[in-house]
Amino acid sequence: MNKMIGLDIHNLASELWPLNRSITGEGTRETLRIISKHIPNLCIKSVPSGTNVFDWKIPKEWYVKEAYIITPNGEKICDFSKNNLHLLGYSISFKGEISLKKLKNHLYTLPEIPDAIPYITSYYEERWGFCLSHNQFESLKEGNYIVHIDTKKFNGVLNYGELLVKGNRKEEIFLSTFICHPSMANDQLSGPTVLTYLVKWIMQLKNPEYSYRIVFIPETIGSITYLSLHYKEMKNKVIAGFCISCIGDERSFSYVPSRNGETMSDVVAKHVLYWTDHNYKSYTWLDRGSDERQYCAPGIDLPVASIMRSRYTHFREYHTSLDDLKNVVTPKGLDGGYWVLRRAIEAIERNKKYKVTVLCEPQMSKRGLYPTLSTKTSVQTVKLMMNFISLSDGKTSLIEIANKLNMPIWKLYDLVDKLESHDLITAYE
Numbered sequence: 001m002n003k004m005i006g007l008d009i010h011n012l013a014s015e016l017w018p019l020n021r022s023i024t025g026e027g028t029r030e031t032l033r034i035i036s037k038h039i040p041n042l043c044i045k046s047v048p049s050g051t052n053v054f055d056w057k058i059p060k061e062w063y064v065k066e067a068y069i070i071t072p073n074g075e076k077i078c079d080f081s082k083n084n085l086h087l088l089g090y091s092i093s094f095k096g097e098i099s100l101k102k103l104k105n106h107l108y109t110l111p112e113i114p115d116a117i118p119y120i121t122s123y124y125e126e127r128w129g130f131c132l133s134h135n136q137f138e139s140l141k142e143g144n145y146i147v148h149i150d151t152k153k154f155n156g157v158l159n160y161g162e163l164l165v166k167g168n169r170k171e172e173i174f175l176s177t178f179i180c181h182p183s184m185a186n187d188q189l190s191g192p193t194v195l196t197y198l199v200k201w202i203m204q205l206k207n208p209e210y211s212y213r214i215v216f217i218p219e220t221i222g223s224i225t226y227l228s229l230h231y232k233e234m235k236n237k238v239i240a241g242f243c244i245s246c247i248g249d250e251r252s253f254s255y256v257p258s259r260n261g262e263t264m265s266d267v268v269a270k271h272v273l274y275w276t277d278h279n280y281k282s283y284t285w286l287d288r289g290s291d292e293r294q295y296c297a298p299g300i301d302l303p304v305a306s307i308m309r310s311r312y313t314h315f316r317e318y319h320t321s322l323d324d325l326k327n328v329v330t331p332k333g334l335d336g337g338y339w340v341l342r343r344a345i346e347a348i349e350r351n352k353k354y355k356v357t358v359l360c361e362p363q364m365s366k367r368g369l370y371p372t373l374s375t376k377t378s379v380q381t382v383k384l385m386m387n388f389i390s391l392s393d394g395k396t397s398l399i400e401i402a403n404k405l406n407m408p409i410w411k412l413y414d415l416v417d418k419l420e421s422h423d424l425i426t427a428y429e
């Protein structure tokens with residue numbers, strides 16, 4: 001492998017870190033603009049507030065000018081400009097002087113992790129509030145506090161990014177990530193940044209077999225919106241897909257199946273994860289938590305699985321200020337996440353059925369495919385080649401052959417290319 005791509009992905013995550021992403025608003029648009037510097041063809045779409053999407057309605061757009069609290073001592077705390085997690089997501093405006101007792105009704109903390117600022121939102125219920133560490137909360141003194149929240153909710157738009165890449169076939173591989181959380185790393189920036197670099201790789205593929213549909217959307221409301229516009233077409237075209245999130249730490253690999261559990265995405269995810277980390281964590285459909293909830297909903301039924309590192313809700317720093325780009329998400333973690341997904345996509349691209357072109361075993365020596373010197377390695381190479389040919393019946397897919405041979409699919413690519421170049425096998429489907 002060449003230079004660690006995780007370093008570039010980590011740099012992009014650092015650039016996106018400070019933006020105040022939410023399900024709507026300028027931080028999300030700016031995130032899409034920065035991503036589109038890497039993916040010039042990314043189309044940034046807008047859907048107006050109030051639009052009905054299946055059972056939901058696009059909410060008003062949220063704008064934050066500033067938000068902070070002044071303590072009785074005159075100290076500025078919970079300053080949104082220092083950390084955007086301090087402000088309750090979608091908080092309404094409030095300006096006034098109130099007692100600590102009253103203020104406490106609007107403060108959110110996480111007593112079990114007392115040094116973390118929790119990430120909390122109230123999209124669909126009008127509230128104002130701040131989030132702070134439990135340690136800071138405990139240190140607040142009696143007295144009057146000046147609360148200053150200058151926000152606006154107005155009829156605006158919900159934005160998402162979409163890219164369609166044409167391949168040889170009209171069947172599509174669908175890749176989705178969310179862009180609606182503020183400054184957090186594994187459960188936010190790892191997804192869109194890894195996907196950005198995967199798209200850069202996909203765009204330079206010379207001859208992609210499949211077409212690609214790629215979306216950067218706000219979680220839940222965004223996927224529901226996107227499906228409400230495209231699900232019929234997607235049901236006809238999408239043959240595999242992945243939700244990409246929580247893909248940047250170094251602790252584990254994990255998998256959440258599609259609802260069906262046996263789609264191409266599931267087969268490939270399990271294969272690639274197993275050969276990346278025999279001890280990867282396998283969850284069930286009941287452990288779902290991100291946009292697969294919509295993609296696999298009854299009647300939508302898309303073949304979408306999730307390949308992750310430490311899964312949402314299952315790591316200590318989840319939805320807090322501790323989910324950062326230093327201690328949780330690292331270049332190495334992002335690198336591993338990128339490669340496991342790239343291998344999964346590549347496996348789908350290359351998962352054809354091959355058939356040997358001669359009856360009985362082909363004579364390898366007249367084609368120069370049989371080593372003239374018998375060493376331990378050459379014996380293994382020949383054994384693998386003959387095993388592969390013996391399984392190339394035109395009915396067994398490459399991933400099934402790899403499973404039968406008990407090896408990762410990517411270790412077969414060179415052999416397939418070699419046998420194809422000697423016209424010893426031909427590809428079906």
Ligand code: ZN
Pocket residue numbers: 181187312319
């Ligand atoms: Zn989340």
